[in-house]
Amino acid sequence: MPSKFHHPFWKLSPYPKHCSLPSKGAHAAPTARLTSMAMINPTTLFLMLVLVLSIHFDPSHGLSDPEILLKFKSSLSVNNNALSTWTNQTPPCDGNKAKWVGILCYKGSIWGIKLERLGLGGTIDLETLKQLPNLRTLSFMHNNFEGPLPELSKLGALKAVYLSDNKFSGEIPGDAFEGMPWLKKLHLAKNEFTGAIPASLATLPKLLDLKLQENQFNGKLPEFQQKQWRSFNVSNNQLEGPIPAALTKMETTSFSGNRGLCGGPLSACSPATSSPIPDVTPADSDHKKPSGIVTIVILAIVVGVALAAIIAAIVILRRRNQASQSIETSSISNHQTKPGIKDSDQVSQGSPAHSLGGSKKGDKAKLSFVRDDRVRFDLQDLLKASAEILGSGCFGSSYKAALLTGPVMVVKRFKQMNNVGREEFQEHVRRLGWLRHPNLLPLVAYYYRKEEKLLISDHVEHGSLAVSLHGHQALGRPSLNWPSRLKIVKGVARGLTYLYKELPGVIAAHGHLKSSNVLLNNSFEPQLTDYGLIPLINQENAQELMVAYKSPEYSRYGRVTKKTDVWSLGILILEILTGKFPSNFLQQGKGSDQEDLATWVTSVVGDQEPTSEVFDKDLVGSKTSEGEMIKLLKIALACCEGDVEKRLDLKEAMERIEEIKERDGDNDFFSSSASDHGEIH
Numbered sequence: 001m002p003s004k005f006h007h008p009f010w011k012l013s014p015y016p017k018h019c020s021l022p023s024k025g026a027h028a029a030p031t032a033r034l035t036s037m038a039m040i041n042p043t044t045l046f047l048m049l050v051l052v053l054s055i056h057f058d059p060s061h062g063l064s065d066p067e068i069l070l071k072f073k074s075s076l077s078v079n080n081n082a083l084s085t086w087t088n089q090t091p092p093c094d095g096n097k098a099k100w101v102g103i104l105c106y107k108g109s110i111w112g113i114k115l116e117r118l119g120l121g122g123t124i125d126l127e128t129l130k131q132l133p134n135l136r137t138l139s140f141m142h143n144n145f146e147g148p149l150p151e152l153s154k155l156g157a158l159k160a161v162y163l164s165d166n167k168f169s170g171e172i173p174g175d176a177f178e179g180m181p182w183l184k185k186l187h188l189a190k191n192e193f194t195g196a197i198p199a200s201l202a203t204l205p206k207l208l209d210l211k212l213q214e215n216q217f218n219g220k221l222p223e224f225q226q227k228q229w230r231s232f233n234v235s236n237n238q239l240e241g242p243i244p245a246a247l248t249k250m251e252t253t254s255f256s257g258n259r260g261l262c263g264g265p266l267s268a269c270s271p272a273t274s275s276p277i278p279d280v281t282p283a284d285s286d287h288k289k290p291s292g293i294v295t296i297v298i299l300a301i302v303v304g305v306a307l308a309a310i311i312a313a314i315v316i317l318r319r320r321n322q323a324s325q326s327i328e329t330s331s332i333s334n335h336q337t338k339p340g341i342k343d344s345d346q347v348s349q350g351s352p353a354h355s356l357g358g359s360k361k362g363d364k365a366k367l368s369f370v371r372d373d374r375v376r377f378d379l380q381d382l383l384k385a386s387a388e389i390l391g392s393g394c395f396g397s398s399y400k401a402a403l404l405t406g407p408v409m410v411v412k413r414f415k416q417m418n419n420v421g422r423e424e425f426q427e428h429v430r431r432l433g434w435l436r437h438p439n440l441l442p443l444v445a446y447y448y449r450k451e452e453k454l455l456i457s458d459h460v461e462h463g464s465l466a467v468s469l470h471g472h473q474a475l476g477r478p479s480l481n482w483p484s485r486l487k488i489v490k491g492v493a494r495g496l497t498y499l500y501k502e503l504p505g506v507i508a509a510h511g512h513l514k515s516s517n518v519l520l521n522n523s524f525e526p527q528l529t530d531y532g533l534i535p536l537i538n539q540e541n542a543q544e545l546m547v548a549y550k551s552p553e554y555s556r557y558g559r560v561t562k563k564t565d566v567w568s569l570g571i572l573i574l575e576i577l578t579g580k581f582p583s584n585f586l587q588q589g590k591g592s593d594q595e596d597l598a599t600w601v602t603s604v605v606g607d608q609e610p611t612s613e614v615f616d617k618d619l620v621g622s623k624t625s626e627g628e629m630i631k632l633l634k635i636a637l638a639c640c641e642g643d644v645e646k647r648l649d650l651k652e653a654m655e656r657i658e659e660i661k662e663r664d665g666d667n668d669f670f671s672s673s674a675s676d677h678g679e680i681h
């Protein structure tokens, strides 16, 4: 039975159930087939009737959406209770809101399934899924699916398919994408596909985002016809031959790691590549061929030279290892006996330098720099530096290390960072290292070891916003005034916006936004740190560790979304305005109705205009700025909206924050404390 006709009968209705979804065209094809029936001869008509009847008596006919999804779930292998919300007790969709994890809803119908990073395996049962008439997007990235590529053309109306980072393997048939005219985005990167890139991709009229990197595709690239690409990547495969004309304007990185590709943005093809069979007459070839004896002699010389080189390299490496081990041992003992570093500093026992100094033999303790504009140093230099513990966060501890050569660095150790393997870790961290923005603390270097990772950045003199807001009195510092708080909010929003532009593939591009991860430089310009780490953090620990996993959408639906950082931004702004520490507040609120800072603010403010009682009492000069502070408070509350659909998106939040006026002429970033002036209340 041809699979394209294998639909429940009602699906062949001339009008789609939800015309406002991008489904019009997808349903146009069956409609066209039915209207042309009148011209079909009687035998064909009879066969089609049998076909329609067989469809009608298909046992799966008439399943409801929840039944379809539960049937689909039964073919998956799920190790944990990741899909525990998939039960008969609630419908998958309530309007645009999903009640089941990983389901994307629009007006009560399912338009997407997004089950990423859940350790899923088993079978992706498309035969069952094709009964969902409005399904347009499938994402099963970062799971453990294996075997051949599922027969995607069973769902001819799909617009986006994301299957990267699984264990799919084998060849993909050349016609695998025939009958998928709506497909715009296809991500199959980081799998184990072999054979040729399927030719049917080259003619898909709407395709504009294709990611096939890090597979084992071989042979030539098909002649892609598409003119508009948003993204194209076939890097790190085994492709060869000239790059087709339609792709010559792509970045070189789209093709790198394929030894045999040439032309376009890569170096020109040699004549031999364009014409693989050299045009040599038999006489010529005889003339050019070295005799058998000469070949053997040349081979013997080459092998001899190679052997000598290998032996020399081994000797040199051994000597170097011995030398570096003796340096390591001596610097560790220097460090431990160094006056001025007390046990209470925890440096000699727990510092990353110490633990790395004691690393296994042969485990080369080498820092990798992600920037070219920095003076290089190594772990040995960190060992020799005077160190001080800055604090212990959710992941481990952070250390300040003043290098003998001058720079002062911060080393943060991460233990729960094994979500990805070495190569993916390095690739991601390097991508973070390319980011450049005045409101981002640049990453300088990293260290990778299976059980421990270090991220190294500059020390920022004024420390964190958390300390400036809540610890200033203990440090004898004045409180932050309104202009400096507003400047910090604007800088944080700008840094976040930049992150979203540069890391479009990371679902919550910061993921861990909180006041201890906002550092203040000499001019109190905020610099975000600990950003972009969600893809690296072990998923089983993420809930406990990362701010993004404490958002309402995660606690209710197990989802982190593009708007999760907006929620964190809202909480951060409320912290800046109220002077209340959100996590303390959470503890206070335990067992009561107060769930978070936003709930508290809402309960204080009610339906009234916010009054000064909600603002930090240390905010002076507020009489003139109160209007601006109220505006900012309202923006913060709109960012903290529990319903993701109603929550501001980052662009709206950013625009509204930028509209708030700074007061001229106040360059003093600290204000005296309110009680000194008696101005508040």
Ligand SMILES: Nc1ncnc2c1ncn2[C@@H]1O[C@H](COP(=O)(O)OP(=O)(O)OP(=O)(O)O)[C@@H](O)[C@H]1O
Binding pocket: 390, 391, 392, 393, 394, 395, 396, 397, 398, 410, 412, 441, 457, 458, 459, 460, 461, 463, 464, 465, 512, 515, 516, 517, 519, 529, 530, 545
């Ligand atoms: N580059 C830096 N310069 C100055 N202070 C820093 C720097 N990086 C971190 N800190 C400060 O050091 C302290 C410890 O930081 P760390 O990142 O280990 O924990 P945290 O931010 O409190 O929590 P988490 O581990 O959840 O991020 C925090 O007060 C933080 O603000």
